[in-house]
Amino acid sequence: MKQAAYYHIEQIGGNGHDTAGGTLSARCDLCPHACLIGEGHAGRCRSRVFRDGKLWATSYAEPCALAVDPVEKKPLNHFHPGTLCLSVACTGCNLRCLNCQNSSISQARPEDVEHATWQPADLVGVCLQQHLPSIAYTYTEPLTWIEYMLDTARLAHEQGIYNILVSAGYVNEQPLRDLLPFLDAANIDLKSISDDVYHRLNGASLAPVQRTLRLIHEAGVALEVTNLLVDGWNTSEEMIRALCHWLVDNGMADVPLHLSRCFPSYRMPNLRPTPIPVMMRAKDIAEEEGIRWVHLGNV
Ligand code: SF4
Numbered sequence: 584m585k586q587a588a589y590y591h592i593e594q595i596g597g598n599g600h601d602t603a604g605g606t607l608s609a610r611c612d613l614c615p616h617a618c619l620i621g622e623g624h625a626g627r628c629r630s631r632v633f634r635d636g637k638l639w640a641t642s643y644a645e646p647c648a649l650a651v652d653p654v655e656k657k658p659l660n661h662f663h664p665g666t667l668c669l670s671v672a673c674t675g676c677n678l679r680c681l682n683c684q685n686s687s688i689s690q691a692r693p694e695d696v697e698h699a700t701w702q703p704a705d706l707v708g709v710c711l712q713q714h715l716p717s718i719a720y721t722y723t724e725p726l727t728w729i730e731y732m733l734d735t736a737r738l739a740h741e742q743g744i745y746n747i748l749v750s751a752g753y754v755n756e757q758p759l760r761d762l763l764p765f766l767d768a769a770n771i772d773l774k775s776i777s778d779d780v781y782h783r784l785n786g787a788s789l790a791p792v793q794r795t796l797r798l799i800h801e802a803g804v805a806l807e808v809t810n811l812l813v814d815g816w817n818t819s820e821e822m823i824r825a826l827c828h829w830l831v832d833n834g835m836a837d838v839p840l841h842l843s844r845c846f847p848s849y850r851m852p853n854l855r856p857t858p859i860p861v862m863m864r865a866k867d868i869a870e871e872e873g874i875r876w877v878h879l880g881n882v
């Protein structure tokens with residue numbers, strides 16, 4: 584646990600000068616949800632808790648998942664292909680995707696999941712020892728445990744190790760700008776080009792993710808984008824075309840696009856796996872729209 588960054592204290596009720604008759608709460612400034620968190624409670628991502636007048640990053644240095652993965656599994660096909668990375672995750676996510684494939688850790692509180700204690704220096708140390716060139720912050724939503732990611736990423740860079748962010752990109756501008764100097768590569772989900780689908784399927788909104796993509800791309804980070812095709816939700820020709828059109832319009836025609844097949848999971852046990860012909864057609868559409876590198880995933 585570490586005191587969180589990116590919050591301020593608000594007084595609810597009272598006379599505005601002291602706490603008499605009012606209640607102190609923390610307003611989290613990390614992501615667009617802007618949770619107002621009362622004493623003893625957690626924000627929507629479950630990993631930021633207001634206690635004793637401070638907001639705490641409760642999963643700090645307590646990863647629930649550690650693994651060594653090929654970098655292509657992130658997926659990143661154009662960033663040091665053929666190399667391995669240390670994948671690390673703490674619990675927590677600020678989205679609520681009905682089709683989440685990692686819900687047992689993304690939708691859990693830190694105390695509900697088995698975890699180890701690994702300080703940032705431990706993660707960097709194992710990379711040096713095992714000759715792993717990169718650390719990937721992945722599996723859940725790393726931006727909800729940004730303090731751990733930032734501390735690790737700083738140390739990693741000091742030792743010549745690359746940092747990879749795998750994220751849904753739903754974050755405020757300042758925290759992202761603070762992280763950018765330490766990022767070498769990122770795979771960001773663009774879950775659909777419809778704000779309505781973002782609200783109903785993912786519990787978020789589109790515009791902040793578009794801003795994240797622009798900022799990461801402008802910063803020169805090796806960016807790749809994933810669009811998970813969820814049958815009937817974002818698989819219409821019109822929607823795929825519009826998503827690719829937006830990428831091209833925003834200078835991202837050369838950003839590799841991963842079109843990923845979705846399977847039943849979490850709150851969507853009866854979802855039809857995305858039909859292969861839909862995947863193939865989506866690839867054709869993306870190429871027609873001018874995306875240079877289109878990769879199919881989970882097929
Ligand atoms: S990061 Fe978590 S606590 Fe902060 S605003 Fe977002 S969901 Fe709420």
Ligand code: SF4
Pocket residue numbers: 676677678679680682683684685686689722723724751785
């Ligand atoms: S953003 Fe990823 S980890 Fe979070 S709920 Fe959606 S699929 Fe799960």
